[in-house]
Amino acid sequence: QKEVEQNSGPLSVPEGxxxxxxxxxxxxxxQSFFWYRQYSGKSPELIMFIYSNGxxxxxxxxxxxxxxxxxxxxxxxxxxxxxxxxxxxxxxGGSSGTYKYIFGTGTxxxxxx
Amino acid sequence: DTEVTQTPKHLxxxxxxxxxxxxxxxxxxxxxxxxKQKAKKPPELMFVYSYEKLSINESVPSRxxxxxxxxxxxxxxxxxxxxxxxxxxxxxxSQDPGHEAFxxxxxxxxxx
Numbered sequence: 001q002k003e004v005e006q007n008s009g010p011l012s013v014p015e016g017x018x019x020x021x022x023x024x025x026x027x028x029x030x031q032s033f034f035w036y037r038q039y040s041g042k043s044p045e046l047i048m049f050i051y052s053n054g055x056x057x058x059x060x061x062x063x064x065x066x067x068x069x070x071x072x073x074x075x076x077x078x079x080x081x082x083x084x085x086x087x088x089x090x091x092x093g094g095s096s097g098t099y100k101y102i103f104g105t106g107t108x109x110x111x112x113x
Numbered sequence: 114d115t116e117v118t119q120t121p122k123h124l125x126x127x128x129x130x131x132x133x134x135x136x137x138x139x140x141x142x143x144x145x146x147x148x149k150q151k152a153k154k155p156p157e158l159m160f161v162y163s164y165e166k167l168s169i170n171e172s173v174p175s176r177x178x179x180x181x182x183x184x185x186x187x188x189x190x191x192x193x194x195x196x197x198x199x200x201x202x203x204x205x206x207s208q209d210p211g212h213e214a215f216x217x218x219x220x221x222x223x224x225x
Binding site for chain 1: 144146154155156158161163169201203210211212213214215216217218219
């Protein structure tokens, strides 16, 4: 079982719709969770982080964390074509006590104009 | 300001060359990272420096040699690389190892 799993996609949504990106992780001791956006040929850009169970909103983005289910998600409201990118879920910390980011393989999002 | 600056942006080197990648941040961050990313794959951790000390080495071949001269700078020295080492090399920094990391724009390395 991979440590951080994401559906590779592509996930296609029409412009203006809500895009829902999901991530599961295997280490129950994981402490911090991050979403990065990466455009083709560019470096990852941090868009959200969440440490506690529940929802965290920032503009059009909402991160949701459920530690009991070992599940973290990212909702993008009013999706725009410029949101088309690969979204990487990253998990930090865990039972080993070492602070290493573990990345999922990423979900490619396509927002159709 | 969340800027991490990497130089050069592109590098082409032969298998017998020695080159260095540089990374700089002025955010007062005390953790700095090197990642390697191949096409359509997630970033793969290579090294972590915490408070200027190497804290994690992910069993990286010795032809990659990291150096942290001070809290703002991180270098990656390259020697006798192989064509399969061609990739995007990413530097990142965070306030400390337990916080969110910010990436530089990367160095696109091609080994010929």
